[in-house]
Amino acid sequence: MEREVSIKVNGKLYREKVEPRMLLVHFIRERLGLTGTHIGCDTTNCGACTVLLDGRAVKSCTVLAVQADGKEVTTIEGLDGEKLNPVQQAFLDTHALQCGFCTPGMIMTAYWLLSKKPDPSEQEIRDALSGNLCRCTGYVNIVRAVQEASRRMRK
Amino acid sequence: MMSELSTVDMFVRGRGRFVDDINLLNMLHMAVVRSPFARAKILSIKGGINGKELKGTLESVGEGATEGAARTIEPVLPVDMVNYLGQPVAAVFGSTLYEAQDEMSGVEVEYEPLKPVVTIDDALSSPPIHPYTNSNIISDRWRGKPFEISAPVELEDEFYNKRVATNPIETRGIVASYDGRLTVWISTQSAHAIKEGLCSALNLSPGDVRVIQTDTGGAFGLKGGLYSEYVIASYAAMKFRRPVKWIETRREHLMASRPGRGAKGKVKLYADRDGKILGLKGEVIVDGGAYSGGMAEFSSNFIAMQMTGPYAIEKAHVRAVSVFTNKVPIGPYRGAGRPEAAFFIERMMDRLADELHMDPVELRIKNAADDRFKSPLGVEFEDSRSFIQRAASELNYSSRKGEKPGFACFVLVPATQPGESCRIVVRDGRVKVWTGGNSHGQGHDVFVRKLISQELQVPESIIDVERGDTDMLEEGVGAWGSRSAMVLGDAVVSVARKIRDQAEKELGRYTPELLLSNRYDVYNFQKHERPLNSLGANMVFAEVDEMGMVNVREVDAYYDVGVPLNRDMVEGQIIGGSIQGIGQVLSEEIAYDSQGQLLTASISDAGLRTATTAPRFVIKLADSRSSLPHGAKGLGESPTIGVPAALVRAIELVTGRRIRETPVRPEYLLGL
Numbered sequence: 016m017e018r019e020v021s022i023k024v025n026g027k028l029y030r031e032k033v034e035p036r037m038l039l040v041h042f043i044r045e046r047l048g049l050t051g052t053h054i055g056c057d058t059t060n061c062g063a064c065t066v067l068l069d070g071r072a073v074k075s076c077t078v079l080a081v082q083a084d085g086k087e088v089t090t091i092e093g094l095d096g097e098k099l100n101p102v103q104q105a106f107l108d109t110h111a112l113q114c115g116f117c118t119p120g121m122i123m124t125a126y127w128l129l130s131k132k133p134d135p136s137e138q139e140i141r142d143a144l145s146g147n148l149c150r151c152t153g154y155v156n157i158v159r160a161v162q163e164a165s166r167r168m169r170k
Numbered sequence: 171m172m173s174e175l176s177t178v179d180m181f182v183r184g185r186g187r188f189v190d191d192i193n194l195l196n197m198l199h200m201a202v203v204r205s206p207f208a209r210a211k212i213l214s215i216k217g218g219i220n221g222k223e224l225k226g227t228l229e230s231v232g233e234g235a236t237e238g239a240a241r242t243i244e245p246v247l248p249v250d251m252v253n254y255l256g257q258p259v260a261a262v263f264g265s266t267l268y269e270a271q272d273e274m275s276g277v278e279v280e281y282e283p284l285k286p287v288v289t290i291d292d293a294l295s296s297p298p299i300h301p302y303t304n305s306n307i308i309s310d311r312w313r314g315k316p317f318e319i320s321a322p323v324e325l326e327d328e329f330y331n332k333r334v335a336t337n338p339i340e341t342r343g344i345v346a347s348y349d350g351r352l353t354v355w356i357s358t359q360s361a362h363a364i365k366e367g368l369c370s371a372l373n374l375s376p377g378d379v380r381v382i383q384t385d386t387g388g389a390f391g392l393k394g395g396l397y398s399e400y401v402i403a404s405y406a407a408m409k410f411r412r413p414v415k416w417i418e419t420r421r422e423h424l425m426a427s428r429p430g431r432g433a434k435g436k437v438k439l440y441a442d443r444d445g446k447i448l449g450l451k452g453e454v455i456v457d458g459g460a461y462s463g464g465m466a467e468f469s470s471n472f473i474a475m476q477m478t479g480p481y482a483i484e485k486a487h488v489r490a491v492s493v494f495t496n497k498v499p500i501g502p503y504r505g506a507g508r509p510e511a512a513f514f515i516e517r518m519m520d521r522l523a524d525e526l527h528m529d530p531v532e533l534r535i536k537n538a539a540d541d542r543f544k545s546p547l548g549v550e551f552e553d554s555r556s557f558i559q560r561a562a563s564e565l566n567y568s569s570r571k572g573e574k575p576g577f578a579c580f581v582l583v584p585a586t587q588p589g590e591s592c593r594i595v596v597r598d599g600r601v602k603v604w605t606g607g608n609s610h611g612q613g614h615d616v617f618v619r620k621l622i623s624q625e626l627q628v629p630e631s632i633i634d635v636e637r638g639d640t641d642m643l644e645e646g647v648g649a650w651g652s653r654s655a656m657v658l659g660d661a662v663v664s665v666a667r668k669i670r671d672q673a674e675k676e677l678g679r680y681t682p683e684l685l686l687s688n689r690y691d692v693y694n695f696q697k698h699e700r701p702l703n704s705l706g707a708n709m710v711f712a713e714v715d716e717m718g719m720v721n722v723r724e725v726d727a728y729y730d731v732g733v734p735l736n737r738d739m740v741e742g743q744i745i746g747g748s749i750q751g752i753g754q755v756l757s758e759e760i761a762y763d764s765q766g767q768l769l770t771a772s773i774s775d776a777g778l779r780t781a782t783t784a785p786r787f788v789i790k791l792a793d794s795r796s797s798l799p800h801g802a803k804g805l806g807e808s809p810t811i812g813v814p815a816a817l818v819r820a821i822e823l824v825t826g827r828r829i830r831e832t833p834v835r836p837e838y839l840l841g842l
Contacts, residue, residue, distance in 0.1 A: 036268065045266070050191035051184015053387075055339040056420035058772040063339055091184030103182040110738045113746060114611030115181025116340040116387025122182060144781035148773060150339050150388050151611045152742060153749030154781040 020084040024049070025093030033080045039073075040064045042080035043090060051091035051119045055148070062147030065120035066090050072127035074146070091119035094126060102126045102164040111160035113151035121147050125161045133169055137162070177615050177635075181385075189343040189357045189384040194413035197345070200403050201270040202416070203260040203277045204426065205252035208286035208496040208766020209299060212250055217277035218260035221247035224405050229370040230463035232363035232394030233502045233585065233650040234472070238463025241302040244499060246371055246401045252281070253299060253460035254498045255766055256425030258398045263406060263414065286496035286766035290434055290457050293493035299460065300494065308458045308492040309467040313474045314546040317485040321440035321448050325525055329517055330831035331510050331814075333432035333457065334758040335776045336503045338610070340387025341418035342427060344400050346407035352379045354404060357386045359394040359610055360648025361638035367396030368404055383638035386610035390750075391502035392427055393610065394650050395464060424776060425768050428465070429760045430503020431832075432457035433473060435514035440485075445526050445533045449485035452477050452514070458492040459499035466499050467492045469507045475547050476511035479519070480554040480581045480705055482539035486546040496766045502650065504750060505810040512580040516815035517830070520576075520822070530819070531562050531577050538579075551581045551703050557792070561707035561728040564790045570709075575726075576819025579707045580811045582729075584804035585651025589697040592661040593643050594622070594669055596690040601626070601633045605662065606646025606695075607654045608638040612743065612806065614654055617735035618662050621800055625666035627682045645695050652804030655735055656796065661696035663799045668692045702796055704730045704803040708748075708812035711785075712820040718836025720821055722752050725813060726788040732796040732803030740805060744789055747809030753779045754810070755817045755832050777833065 017032040024047060031046055043049050043066065052075060055063035059077040066075045067089040075088075094100040099107070102125050112118045121144065128135060128143040135143065140161045141154075149157060180186050203218060215222065227243045230236055247258060260277045264270035287296045293306040345355045352374065358364050358381075365381040368374065386393060399416050407414040418427065433456045440449040454473045458466030474490035519537075523530035538555035558579050562568070567577060591606035603618055615635035623630045638646065649658075669690045674680040677688070709726040725748045734740045757777030761769040770776050795801035818829040825839050 034268065041267070044190075045193075048193075049184075050188075051186075053188070053340070054190065054417075055341070056773045058420065058774070060772050060774040061339055061420070095183055099182065106182050107178060110742055112178055112181055113613065113742060114338065114340070114386065114388040114609075115178060115186050116188065116338070118181045119184045141781045141783070146780075148339060148778050148780065150337055150390070150750070150778065151746045153745040153747075153779075154784055155745050155787065156742065158781065158784070 018081055020081055022083050023087040025090060035079065035081050037080045038076055039078040039080050039083050040075035043075060049090050049092050053116055053119060055116065060148065062124060063117050063120040065123040065147065067123060067127055072124050091122060094122065100126065101167045102129065105160040105164035105167065109156050109160040109163055111152065111156040117147060117149045121149065121157055125164065129165055129168060134165055186385045188340055188387055189345060189355055190417045192345045192355050192384065194345065194347055197413040197415055198263040198265060198410060199267045199270040200261050200263055200406060200414050200416040201274050202258045202399060203262065203274050205255060205257040205259055207252060207281055207283045208255045208288065210252050210281040210283045212248060212252060213280040213282055215259065215279045218262040219402060219406060220260040221245060221249035224402060226371045226401065228396050228398060229367050231367040231396050232360050232648055233391060234465045234468035234506065236463055236468045238467060242300050242462040244461035246398045253496055255768055256422065256498060261402045261406065288495060288497065288762055288764060288766045290455050290493055293495050299496055306494040308462050308494055309470065311471055311490045313488050313490060313548060314486040316487050317449055319440055319449050319485065322443050323441040323525065324438065325518065325521055326438040327518060327521060328830065329435045329514050331431040331433050331513055332832060333429045333760045334503060334754055335424055335429045335760050336390045336392035336427065337773060337776055337778055338388025338390055338392060341420060341423045342393060342397065343417040344403050345413060345415045346404040347413040348407040348411060352404055352408060354381045355384050356381060356400065357393055358383050359389045359650050360646065361640050362606065362646035363394055363648055364396065364400065365640045368401060371396065371401040372405060381640045383608055389610035390504045391430060391506055391650060394648050395501060420773050424760065424770050426498055428499055428501025430501060430506060431510060432500050433469065433510040435510065437514050437518045439518050439522055441522055443526065445522065445528050445536050447481065447483050447537050450478055450483050452488040454488065454490050456492040457495050457500060459495055459497045461499045465501050465506065469500060472507040473511045476508060476549055476581065476583060477515055478545045478547055479512065479515035480551055480579050481537040482543050483545065488547060497762060504747065505807045506651065508583060508807055508811045509814055512578065512811045512815045516578045520819050531567055534558050534579055549581055549583060549703065550701060551705060554705055557705045557730065558707060560792065564728050565709045565726045565788065567709060573711055574820060574823040575709045575711050576816040576823065577709050578812050578815035578819065582652060582704050582706055582804050582808050582811065583701060584656060585653045586657050586698040586702050588647065589695060590657040590661045591643055591646045591693065591695040592665045593693040594665045596669065596685060596688065599632065599686045601628060603633065603635050604639060604643040605658055606643060607649035607658050610649060612654065613739050614649065614658065616739060617655060617659060620735060621659055621662050622666050625663055626670060626685060628686065644693065652806040655802040656702055656798060656804055657696065657698050659735065659800050659802050660798045661694060664696045665692050665694045668694060702803065704732065706730065706808045706812050708816040710813060710816040710820045712817060712824060714821060714825050714839055718839040720756055721783065722785040722817060724786040724788065727809065728790045728792060729805065729808050730792040730794060730803055731805045733793055733801030734791055735802055740791065741789055743805055744809050745787055747806065748813045749779050751810045751813030752817060753777055755814045755834055757833055759833050
């Protein structure tokens, strides 16, 4: 039995009929074609699917599309306009990615952290990122990227 | 700061093109029904595409490919027996992923469970798991020569590196499409290996198949070889005349993607009282998993070859055995045999140092080679004595000895053979490049662009580095075994120089402007028959709390990478690989119970390190040019070789507990 949902994604309102079992991540990727949000596990461990739901970082593989009804979602595609968002730019500048697969989720978590805490300590950054797994970088440059973004955004 | 990285621009914008991002019109999604048993007879099977319909076997292709005994090679789909938990038995399809998953309940398989062979010890003592063999031995070879000596010091010990999952954050996946010709988009380390494997499994001629590499979200050895799901998806695309997508779930990855390590080593050292090693005997046993071919038999012999490390040990004799178990076949994981060998010999060096009350670094220097040395087991390396001395001095070993560092040395044996290919096309004022091995995170495009820019004197901004595509490049090998900077770099330089020569010949002189106003299309497969080994050393500091939890304080590396093609990327490789090495030592394991059921249910259970803690890194490079025109040496696997061996020593020094296996669990450190 399909249900209609209204979900605002990156500022645009979508009215779609979905099965109640459809995960938000599949809604974003398959229905809307926004493939920047990735799927890396099926147990809510890896964080590759992180998006903002009403401004809060959530793992979209553990939210049903129907739970997002009436809410607002921001994905990686919603962060940059003409220019890159400072967090995206900092990831580029500090070599904070290798294969690039965990990157959108990392950036969304980092963006969310900096939106509520503009000047986090290294440990706060590390704790905030602990739900996002990266197999390539060893996290060192990702932490540097968040510190760099924090510096630039406070300027 | 890395302004030259242009492909990663797309990644930070979420505009990469990974295999799951491809959606073709009318595409089917595939879901795979898998064996719930480690070993069982299939009494009957109904539904989906199953082994009664799709016959064929998985040819061993890619990294560590070996032929394997024909009757024990993995079938694409089994008909009479399943031999590991998670083995594919049938595939079903739907127009959405959800529909495909619903179809799984329509497949009926009747099993008669049998007692599985789960451990290496089980394998050696149990009847064979395959009806066609006399034992569970996949391969059994000797390296070196037998010897008899009596030495004042004889030390013997046994070690074990348990299986770990490769766990790239992007799992495996494929999209196959057929329009009279099969086109496959795949997350891979080698488009050409996948093509070879598909042609063999489906009995297609090379002209019938095109394989294109998508952006590849990490691989670490996982994605070089052929898997059943690739063959089934391709077959289904041909059968249904509709594109087919299959994306592996993480749970599938943990049970049915080939993991690495899974090796036991027994080593006996013969030495004099001054610490000079007179001989080494040993045995390696690799837990090969359920089928032969590839790493299952390659690995034990490869480990045995490296068991004397960077030391001038004149006498050595090592037995290399691989055994069948009812587990997913073993595969390559970053290092692929090199870390196991380093673990075994470096553990023994530390034991010998303790036995003789010698400094472990002094003992290593004493046993190092003064000149080029070829070990009786078959590894060649240059003057390791001065290297280890320099490493100790660069990393300030003497002054920091009181902090109880673990110190380890190794020879990196990269997979240089048989070489690599490159094609460069100059047209319309731009330079397009196709290469036989391509990035799965290492950033091949950065050094390829840099080398071409240097050779042809053209700006990097007009050079496009394309992804692997078998239609654009006649042959190719792949990206693994620390090879790309060396052999791909060499291939790129060779093609650039051919173009330059050609341009000079045609035009009388060479200028970049003249080059770009003309058209060129040059291909070369640059052969490499000889190894290009290099040396490395790590020093690691750790502390252990009262709960047995290890904190790695600092990881130091002194590696000979030749001419570093890009310093930031070299450091990125070292840091990332070090964290993987730490993972192997502290937390990573794919664990099974006595029935061959998987105890590791999630990527977190598998022990991946998180961002929560990280050591300080000190990275020093010994940049001595290699014999290649661009001077590069290997790197990618070095940290997963050196860091585990150094870290276990550091843990041993601070806890006083002798460490013989990985992972090292807190309960072991607490003596529970």
